[in-house]
Every structure is written in C-alpha cells, then in structure tokens.
Amino acid sequence: MSAAGAAPMRAVVSLAERAAARSVDHVALDGVAKIYNPGTRQPVEALAPTSFTIKAGEFVALLGPSGCGKSTLLMMVAGLEAPSAGSIAVGGKPMTAPRPEIGIMFQDPTLLPWKSAIDNVLFAFQAMNRPVALHRDRAAALLDRVGLAGFHDRKPRQLSGGMRQRVAICRALVHEPELLLMDEPFSALDALSRDEMNLVLMNMWEGRHRTALFVTHSIREAVYLSDRVLVMSRRPGRIVEDVRIPFTRPRDLAVGETVAFNEICGHLRGKIERMHRP
Amino acid sequence: MTDLSLSLRPTAGSGVGDAVRDIARAVGPPLVAAAVLLAGWQLVCEAAIVEPRLLPSPVKVFATLGRSLDVLLVQALPTLYGALAGIGLAALLGLLLGGALAWSQTVMRAVYPTVVFFQLIPKVALAPLFLLWFGTGLAANIVFSVFIAFFPVLVATITGLQATPPAFDGLCRSLGMSRMRQFLAVKLPFALPYIFSGMRMGVTFAVIGVVLGEFITGQAGLGYIILFSANNFETALLLASIVVLCGVGALLFGLFLGLEAIVLCLYDSR
Numbered sequence: 001m002s003a004a005g006a007a008p009m010r011a012v013v014s015l016a017e018r019a020a021a022r023s024v025d026h027v028a029l030d031g032v033a034k035i036y037n038p039g040t041r042q043p044v045e046a047l048a049p050t051s052f053t054i055k056a057g058e059f060v061a062l063l064g065p066s067g068c069g070k071s072t073l074l075m076m077v078a079g080l081e082a083p084s085a086g087s088i089a090v091g092g093k094p095m096t097a098p099r100p101e102i103g104i105m106f107q108d109p110t111l112l113p114w115k116s117a118i119d120n121v122l123f124a125f126q127a128m129n130r131p132v133a134l135h136r137d138r139a140a141a142l143l144d145r146v147g148l149a150g151f152h153d154r155k156p157r158q159l160s161g162g163m164r165q166r167v168a169i170c171r172a173l174v175h176e177p178e179l180l181l182m183d184e185p186f187s188a189l190d191a192l193s194r195d196e197m198n199l200v201l202m203n204m205w206e207g208r209h210r211t212a213l214f215v216t217h218s219i220r221e222a223v224y225l226s227d228r229v230l231v232m233s234r235r236p237g238r239i240v241e242d243v244r245i246p247f248t249r250p251r252d253l254a255v256g257e258t259v260a261f262n263e264i265c266g267h268l269r270g271k272i273e274r275m276h277r278p
Numbered sequence: 279m280t281d282l283s284l285s286l287r288p289t290a291g292s293g294v295g296d297a298v299r300d301i302a303r304a305v306g307p308p309l310v311a312a313a314v315l316l317a318g319w320q321l322v323c324e325a326a327i328v329e330p331r332l333l334p335s336p337v338k339v340f341a342t343l344g345r346s347l348d349v350l351l352v353q354a355l356p357t358l359y360g361a362l363a364g365i366g367l368a369a370l371l372g373l374l375l376g377g378a379l380a381w382s383q384t385v386m387r388a389v390y391p392t393v394v395f396f397q398l399i400p401k402v403a404l405a406p407l408f409l410l411w412f413g414t415g416l417a418a419n420i421v422f423s424v425f426i427a428f429f430p431v432l433v434a435t436i437t438g439l440q441a442t443p444p445a446f447d448g449l450c451r452s453l454g455m456s457r458m459r460q461f462l463a464v465k466l467p468f469a470l471p472y473i474f475s476g477m478r479m480g481v482t483f484a485v486i487g488v489v490l491g492e493f494i495t496g497q498a499g500l501g502y503i504i505l506f507s508a509n510n511f512e513t514a515l516l517l518a519s520i521v522v523l524c525g526v527g528a529l530l531f532g533l534f535l536g537l538e539a540i541v542l543c544l545y546d547s548r
Binding site: 078079080099100102104106108110124126127128 | 443445446448449450451452453454455459463464467545
C-alpha cells in the first residue's frame with residue numbers, strides 16, 4: 001500500500017468511463033496497481049493505478065507493448081494474482097480468488113498431453129469436481145463448431161498449433177462462463193492461422209455475447225474483435241486511450257479492408273508510437 | 279510426431295510377412311553381434327592364448343551352467359527377493375520423499391542439501407556399519423539395496439514433479455482445483471515418465487546393492503557363490519553365476535518395463 005502512495009495517481013478517468021459506470025458494469029477496476037517485490041531494493045511497478053469498467057456483454061481489448069503489465073492486469077481480474085492496491089469487482093462482488101464463472105485462455109494452449117481433445121475440453125468439469133459424462137455432448141458440439149469434427153479423439157501432439165488453441169477455446173467456454181479472459185491466445189500462431197482463429201473466436205462469441213477481456217499486442221486483432229480498445233503505455237502500464245469500435249456485428253474479415261477500420265488502426269498506431277518516442 | 283507417422287502408414291498391404299521382417303530387423307543385428315563376440319571368445323580359448331583356468335571358454339561356462347543350474351537357481355532366489363524388495367522399498371520411499379520435497383518449498387530447502395550430501399557418500403563405505411546394525415541376513419542385503427537404489431528414484435521424482443509447465447498452475451487454479459487434486463491429476467502424470475526412468479536406473483542399482491551385501495555378509499545368494507568360486511578358482515562357475523545374475527537383472531528390468539507400459543497406457547487412454 002505504501003508503494004501506491006509513493007506513485008503519483010495516473011489513472012485516467014474519462015467521461016466515457018463515468019458514463020459506462022452508470023450502466024451495468026460486469027467488471028470494475030478501481031485504482032488497481034501491481035508492484036512486484038515491494039519493500040525490497042528493486043521493486044518493479046508493473047501497473048500504475050488503473051480504473052476502468054466493462055459492461056455486461058462487452059468485448060474489450062487491452063492493447064499494449066510487451067511487458068506493459070496488461071497480462072498482469074488480466075491475471076488480477078482472473079483472481080490469480082492479488083493487486084498491490086485498489087480493488088476489482090466482477091459481477092458486483094470483489095475478486096479475491098478464482099471463480100468458476102470465469103473462463104480463461106492462456107498464450108499457451110495448456111492442454112494435457114495424455115488426454116484427447118474432447119477429454120481436455122472436459123477437464124474443465126473434472127477440475128471443478130463436476131460430473132464429466134453429463135457434458136460430453138456439449139463438449140463434442142463445441143469441438144464441431146470450431147471445426148474440429150473428426151479430431152475429438154486426437155492427442156494434442158497430433159494437432160497443429162491453431163487446432164490446439166481451438167481446443168483451448170472450447171475448454172474455456174464449455175462450462176458457460178459469464179466472463180471470458182484471454183491472454184494473447186493467438187500470439188504464437190502464424191498470421192494466417194491467427195486470422196482464422198479470430199474468425200473462430202468471433203463465431204463462438206456471436207452465439208452468446210459474454211463479457212470478454214482480450215489482451216493483445218496486435219492492433220488489427222484488437223480492432224477487429226472488440227467493441228472497445230484500451231491502449232496501455234509502457235511499464236508501468238496505465239491506460240492512455242479508450243477507443244470505441246463502431247463496426248456492426250457479425251463482422252467478417254472484409255471489415256479489415258475498409259477505410260474506417262484502417263483509420264482507427266492508424267490512430268491507435270500513432271498513439272502507441274508517440275508514447276514510445278523518448 | 280512418431281504417432282502421427284505411424285497412424286498415417288498404410289496398413290492395407292502389411293501382413294504377417296511384414297511383421298516377421300520387422301522382428302528380424304530388430305532382433306537380428308544384436309544376435310549376430312553377440313554370436314560374433316562369443317565365437318571370438320571361444321577361438322581365443324581354443325588357441326590357448328590365455329590360461330584356461332583364468333578364462334574358461336564359453337562352451338565350458340555354459341556346460342557348468344547346465345550342470346549347476348539347480349544350485350545356481352536356488353541361490354538366485356535370495357538375490358532376486360533382495361533386489362525386488364530393495365527396488366520396491368526404494369521406489370516407495372523415493373516417491374514419498376520426492377513428493378514431500380516437491381510439495382513444500384520449505385521442506386525442499388531444509389532437506390535437499392542433506393539428501394545431496396548422503397548421495398555423495400560412497401555407499402560401500404557404509405557397508406561395515408550396516409553389517410553391525412542389521413546382522414548378516416537378508417535384511418542387511420535389502421538395506422544395502424534400498425540405500426543404493428533410492429537416490430535415482432528420489433532425484434527423478436523431484437525433477438519430474440517440477441516438469442509441469444508453469445502455465446498449468448494458472449489453469450488449475452482458475453478452475454478452482456485444490457493443490458492436492460492438481461498434484462494428483464496434473465503434476466503426477468507429467469512426472470510419470472521421469473519417475474519410471476528413475477526406477478529403471480534404480481533396478482540396476484538394487485541388484486548391485488544386493489550383490490554387494492552378499493559379498494560382505496557371505497551367507498547365501500549369487501554374490502556369495504561368485505565370491506566362493508573365486509576363492510576356489512572355479513572361474514567357470516563364477517561366470518555361470520554372472521550369467522544367472524544377468525538373468526535376475528533382466529527379469530526385474532522387464533518387470534518394471536511392464537509396469538511402466540501399463541501405467542503409461544492407463545494414463546494415455548483416459
């Protein structure tokens with residue numbers, strides 16, 4: 001807490017955020033900061049005090065350079081890390097520990113190598129001590145929907161990188177979480193697979209608009225997927241821009257060819273470059 | 279990768295002939311090499327290059343083996359039991375202590391240096407002490423065996439339990455798994471290949487431990503026969519005992535390979 005006092009308050013509370021706070025907030029961050037190794041000779045301020053809210057059903061991207069604290073922020077929203085200062089509320093309740101109504105995708109697909117694709121999806125239930133057999137049909141239907149029909153019984157080592165992330169999407173969604181958190185899930189994929197995964201993710205999300213927070217360092221990916229893009233500065237990270245993305249849904253990849261899309265990307269790129277100029 | 283290529287291999291044309299050829303390709307070369315070695319040994323003896331009492335010919339060794347097989351098999355039993363009990367107990371202790379060390383950072387920091395220190399002791403040096411403690415029976419041989427076979431299992435267990443990629447910790451915690459369930463359902467399966475390779479090493483060590491014990495206690499077992507034959511210059515009996523000893527080692531090794539195959543298969547099909 002002493003560290004939060006030492007750091008100047010840099011949280012940007014825009015008018016838009018105040019307006020959003022009046023409607024249904026699914027996720028609300030208030031002055032959330034993270035300092036690693038506090039009280040030692042080398043404390044690292046990963047995240048400056050940050051406040052923002054996400055409305056129910058909104059898809060928000062956190063866009064920023066590597067090491068800006070955006071993954072740390074996501075892990076704190078997931079309840080996997082504790083903030084050094086400030087508070088996080090999900091669904092109106094303060095976040096103190098991981099909750100089952102949140103689904104997470106990591107940069108790595110984190111599939112158990114000895115389990116088949118469908119058993120990896122069902123691992124979500126196994127982990128939560130819920131009966132697995134009841135949900136087998138659901139898991140199979142999800143795998144079919146992400147284009148993995150015929151691959152249900154393959155082991156992860158028999159699948160491509162993109163296919164593994166598809167299994168990971170299904171695992172994150174199979175227990176119908178209200179909030180979906182994604183930590184650069186496609187950053188290890190090649191550009192073509194990445195476009196494909198963005199389509200798959202959009203297709204899954206269009207079915208039911210869950211609240212989503214998506215961390216990425218790809219400007220185009222952020223703009224294509226999101227309702228709102230939050231731009232973060234370099235470490236210690238803070239939110240420097242909050243941009244609403246106006247395109248109607250469902251979106252196809254062709255939206256990326258439009259002038260408006262590229263103008264938004266240009267604006268965000270300029271913002272990030274100005275920030276990085278010494 | 280291997281599995282994929284195996285499953286993609288066309289299966290229509292392959293029949294019994296192919297299977298026989300595959301087996302021949304696998305077993306043929308080592309058999310030929312062994313036969314050449316034995317033939318060379320026989321030739322050396324035939325040519326009387328070395329004193330026959332020092333190096334009996336393979337033919338003589340196998341003749342002695344046939345003649346003394348009943349005695350040798352009776353003496354192989356205590357060695358087999360000793361080694362089996364040795365690796366069994368070593369595996370159990372190694373797994374339990376390895377699990378405890380991997381579970382708690384504090385226990386690890388407190389105990390691991392001592393474990394490493396113990397591992398550095400030349401185990402043979404402790405043999406006379408163990409003789410005083412445990413007498414000259416099978417118990418002393420088993421203690422030698424456990425003491426030598428324990429460390430490879432322990433180190434493999436610790437290494438294996440740390441082999442789970444760190445990202446799985448976040449996944450398991452996000453799904454609300456308790457530490458114990460995460461340990462059993464994720465960390466242990468990730469560790470299994472390591473643990474089994476430690477056990478395979480432990481099997482060979484366990485046999486060494488028992489034979490060492492039999493050398494020192496000098497009561498029964500193949501180690502005792504080896505010592506006895508050397509004292510009486512019966513080199514053919516000595517080498518025949520070693521052949522049987524290799525059989526004991528191979529039997530135990532096969533047993534653990536089987537166990538490994540069963541456990542890994544269970545984990546792979548779940």
